[in-house]
Amino acid sequence: xxxxxxxxxxxxxxxxxxxxxxxxxxxxxxxxxxxxxxxxxxxxxxxxxxxxxxxxxxxxxxxxxxxxxxxxxxxxxxxxxxxxxxxxxxxxxxxxxxxxxxxxxxxxxxxxxxxxxxxxxxxxxxxxxxxxxxxxxxxxxxxxxxxxxxxxxxxxxxxxxxxxxxxxxxxxxxxxxxxxxxxxxxxxxxxxxxxxxxxxxxxxxxxxxxxxxxxxxxxxxxxxxxxxxxxxxxxxxxxxxxxxxxxxxxxxxxxxxxxxxxxxxxxxxxxxxxxxxxxxxxxxxxxxxxxxxxxxxxxxxxxxxxxxxxxxxxxxxxxxxxxxxxxxxxxxxxxxxxxxxxxxxxxxxxxxxxxxxxxxxxxxxxxxxxxxxxxxxxxxxxxxxxxxxxxxxxxxxxxx
Amino acid sequence: xxxxxxxxxxxxxxxxxxxxxxxxxxxxxxxxxxxxxxxxxxxxxxxxxxxxxxxxxxxxxxxxxxxxxxxxxxxxxxxxxxxxxxxxxxxxxxxxxxxxxxxxxxxxxxxxxxxxxxxxxxxxxxxxxxxxxxxxxxxxxxxxxxxxxxxxxxxxxxxxxxxxxxxxxxxxxxxxxxxxxxxxxxx
Numbered sequence: 378x379x380x381x382x383x384x385x386x387x388x389x390x391x392x393x394x395x396x397x398x399x400x401x402x403x404x405x406x407x408x409x410x411x412x413x414x415x416x417x418x419x420x421x422x423x424x425x426x427x428x429x430x431x432x433x434x435x436x437x438x439x440x441x442x443x444x445x446x447x448x449x450x451x452x453x454x455x456x457x458x459x460x461x462x463x464x465x466x467x468x469x470x471x472x473x474x475x476x477x478x479x480x481x482x483x484x485x486x487x488x489x490x491x492x493x494x495x496x497x498x499x500x501x502x503x504x505x506x507x508x509x510x511x512x513x514x515x516x517x518x519x520x521x522x523x524x525x526x527x528x529x530x531x532x533x534x535x536x537x538x539x540x541x542x543x544x545x546x547x548x549x550x551x552x553x554x555x556x557x558x559x560x561x562x563x564x565x566x567x568x569x570x571x572x573x574x575x576x577x578x579x580x581x582x583x584x585x586x587x588x589x590x591x592x593x594x595x596x597x598x599x600x601x602x603x604x605x606x607x608x609x610x611x612x613x614x615x616x617x618x619x620x621x622x623x624x625x626x627x628x629x630x631x632x633x634x635x636x637x638x639x640x641x642x643x644x645x646x647x648x649x650x651x652x653x654x655x656x657x658x659x660x661x662x663x664x665x666x667x668x669x670x671x672x673x674x675x676x677x678x679x680x681x682x683x684x685x686x687x688x689x690x691x692x693x694x695x696x697x698x699x700x701x702x703x704x705x706x707x708x709x710x711x712x713x714x715x716x717x718x719x720x721x722x723x724x725x726x727x728x729x730x731x732x733x734x735x736x737x738x739x740x741x742x743x744x745x746x747x748x749x750x751x752x753x754x755x756x757x758x759x760x761x762x763x764x765x766x767x768x769x770x771x772x773x774x775x776x777x
Numbered sequence: 778x779x780x781x782x783x784x785x786x787x788x789x790x791x792x793x794x795x796x797x798x799x800x801x802x803x804x805x806x807x808x809x810x811x812x813x814x815x816x817x818x819x820x821x822x823x824x825x826x827x828x829x830x831x832x833x834x835x836x837x838x839x840x841x842x843x844x845x846x847x848x849x850x851x852x853x854x855x856x857x858x859x860x861x862x863x864x865x866x867x868x869x870x871x872x873x874x875x876x877x878x879x880x881x882x883x884x885x886x887x888x889x890x891x892x893x894x895x896x897x898x899x900x901x902x903x904x905x906x907x908x909x910x911x912x913x914x915x916x917x918x919x920x921x922x923x924x925x926x927x928x929x930x931x932x933x934x935x936x937x938x939x940x941x942x943x944x945x946x947x948x949x950x951x952x953x954x955x956x957x958x959x960x961x962x963x964x
Binding site: 427 | 786794861863
């Protein structure tokens with residue numbers, strides 16, 4: 378009896394211990410900061426590549442009189458409510474304005490200037506264009522949109538960004554220009570919420586809350602040691618870490634479902650699928666494609682390697698070294714897809730989502746080397762010792 | 778709160794992926810109402826079979842010689858002539874032609890079906906211009922041809938002789954409205 382009671386108590390003890398550890402993991406600091414920063418840069422670059430690819434045909438894809446007309450798009454957006462700035466106006470130059478907004482937001486996210494705001498604007502641009510041209514959407518678009526939503530909740534601007542640079546220089550306080558940008562975004566949001574196609578209620582609410590939260594956080598953080606500021610820091614960590622966990626899981630889900638769906642296909646099992654896939658989409662290098670397709674063995678090997686890679690991806694993640702080999706393999710797979718099938722946007726989007734799984738060690742070495750170079754170059758212009766002092770804590774240790 | 782949301786979201790994502798194969802209709806409804814439209818996605822990239830097929834189309838034209846039916850025109854071959862040798866392809870070049878017919882056939886809701894029919898005929902007509910007899914296009918029909926998956930592409934009979942081809946799906950003759958004859962911005 379007493380033994381059982383003792384066991385129970387110890388189980389309860391370990392349970393609360395596990396709970397405390399979980400709570401600590403969630404709130405003590407923002408995890409995988411460099412990986413998230415890499416995802417941010419990757420997603421911004423891939424969406425920029427997509428916009429670059431669509432630029433010559435922007436009129437027919439996002440314009441008023443393409444195959445999918447403005448009227449058809451607006452009806453579709455009304456019947457299944459989704460957010461798009463494009464349906465707000467049928468004037469001829471409007472789609473170009475939204476397109477340019479998407480470009481600017483992507484660049485802003487890429488360089489990490491007011492990163493949280495950049496996330497909101499980026500998501501707005503992505504949703505506006507993708508939801509408008511619904512019939513053309515494919516896997517890469519979905520992945521970019523998913524990742525953009527997760528990034529919105531993460532602190533992706535704390536590494537490798539202009540924000541991080543500004544924080545190192547000790548000028549983290551948002552001045553009047555931050556307030557102006559904040560008000561401008563509020564006005565833009567108000568236009569969207571009150572406009573003809575406001576989108577789904579929860580998305581609008583999320584955007585408005587993100588905006589209002591920014592204002593409150595700015596206000597509370599003016600005194601960094603206050604209870605509010607510390608609570609905000611812990612809550613921000615928790616939100617960031619939850620988003621990171623979702624990003625980690627999303628990658629598994631994508632690979633696993635893509636892999637198992639292929640198992641149902643006869644050509645994938647028989648080892649001929651790559652032959653058809655290489656001829657299905659674009660052929661940037663026809664001679665290379667023909668050379669690969671002429672070898673039955675090579676095609677079979679590539680087909681089964683793809684199948685193995687995708688189905689076994691979740692299993693490989695259990696072992697750190699196997700995971701790193703798997704990530705390297707996916708890197709080469711996606712380089713191949715980009716070059717052989719004319720899908721650079723798709724490959725970049727997949728690779729940037731994968732980046733969340735990268736090991737911390739090499740990224741940290743790369744990060745410290747980059748920042749030490751930066752300190753060297755910045756040193757003459759910044760004689761104050763405070764700046765170099767502050768640059769060291771930014772190299773926080775990361776879990777593998 | 779954030780953790781709860783994350784857990785619920787992760788479960789919903791799992792259910793959404795599982796729904797078509799094994800989970801119940803109720804699961805599908807719940808996960809879809811949680812995830813759509815922002816988390817709308819299909820991850821069956823190049824699966825179960827990798828090839829979207831060749832899209833062919835023909836039209837009925839009312840001209841000076843009465844109503845004429847054109848031959849089947851291979852639009853995929855025509856498209857691949859413009860995309861060959863290029864690495865940066867737009868959304869339209871990648872997806873418009875291969876997905877227009879499947880999306881039309883998948884549309885259930887009558888209003889959506891009508892919209893997708895208009896879209897399909899606009900996609901086809903804009904690509905057929907210049908390849909069909911002179912006159913007003915009144916109807917258009919599309920079909921998707923797939924190769925014979927069961928035979929290896931390296932079998933000698935396929936190299937020299939005629940390639941086995943199957944019609945996987947075809948549309949009926951679709952009415953083409955006058956305003957859908959002119960599609961702007963198409964290359």
